[in-house]
Amino acid sequence: MPIRVLLADDHAVMRAGFRMILESADDIEVVGEAATGVEAVAAASALHPDVVCMDVQMPDMDGLEATRRIVADPAVLSAVVIVTTFDRDDYLFTSLSAGASGFLLKNAGPEELISAVRVAAAGDALLAPEVTRRVIARFTDAEPASGAARTATPDGMPELTERENEVLQLVAQAMSNAEIAERLYIGEATVKTHVSNLLQKLGARDRVAAVVYAHRHGIA
Structure with a gap:
């Protein structure tokens, strides 16, 4: 069974790029797209993807709140990977506290995106060591x-x-x-x-x- 992915990003070109990259992998299938946080929550509930690639800055509802709602829904069971342009600590910590399984920057290479989806679908570790150190420092202090x-x-x-x-x-x-x-x-x-x-x-x-x-x- 392929890994089923939902793409949530308000830029159509970005979604198209992610779709092309992910579907180049034999074991990944993009099953839906969303342009707003509200659409992302609804699509996750309807499609039950294995992984949601979630942008942060979106209209109607941002990706952090959308992540919180998706993770809180016991019927969905989707892993959420935040994929953002901004390497900001507030986005990182808030997304992880909301229940995201990982955090990836949009300047990551195609193989990193594919790997992130596979890792999240497997329930494995996703954070790079330098990000892990930031998480540890924040949550232990x-x-x-x-x-x-x-x-x-x-x-x-x-x-x-x-x-x-x-x-x-x-x-x-x-x-x-x-x-x-x-x-x-x-x-x-x-x-x-x-x-x-x-x-x-x-x-x-x-x-x-x-x-x-x-x-x-x-x-x-």
């Missing part, structure tokens, strides 16, 4: 307000197995499942199982939340 930071700090310390702790430490270093598998000499499918289990125990919705949790509790 300030009280969490919502979203990823809140889910990353459940009441009480859950009991993780020794292997889950090892995996969490490597997740906190922004390693992918493949890199963790190579480091620990285990299969990638086994890593995915460990990641899924530890996210459930932490009450974390994604790996970003797990990274914050690890650094807040001295696990990393």
Whole structure:
């Protein structure tokens, strides 16, 4: 089954470019487009894409609020990747708190966009190490307000197995499942199982939340 993608951007030329890039990959299908935040929320609800590539600055409703609504809908289950021109901390932190699975700049190369969609669809890490450091610094130095930071700090310390702790430490270093598998000499499918289990125990919705949790509790 191909990865089903929804493109949300108010510029038709940008959507056309993204569509051309993504559909050059055999395993990706663009199933819809949206020019406003309102359209993005409606399209995600109707189409149930695996991944939404979301711009930030759009009319009617910005991409950050659209992301929040899509992620909050339990019937949608779409991963949202913010794709923006602006490398601004407020966009980064707000989008992650809203539940976005990653953050990508529009000047990224075609292969980076394709990789971001694949990674998000797989539930894997998406943030570059330098972005991860900014997230850690923000969410460990300030009280969490919502979203990823809140889910990353459940009441009480859950009991993780020794292997889950090892995996969490490597997740906190922004390693992918493949890199963790190579480091620990285990299969990638086994890593995915460990990641899924530890996210459930932490009450974390994604790996970003797990990274914050690890650094807040001295696990990393």
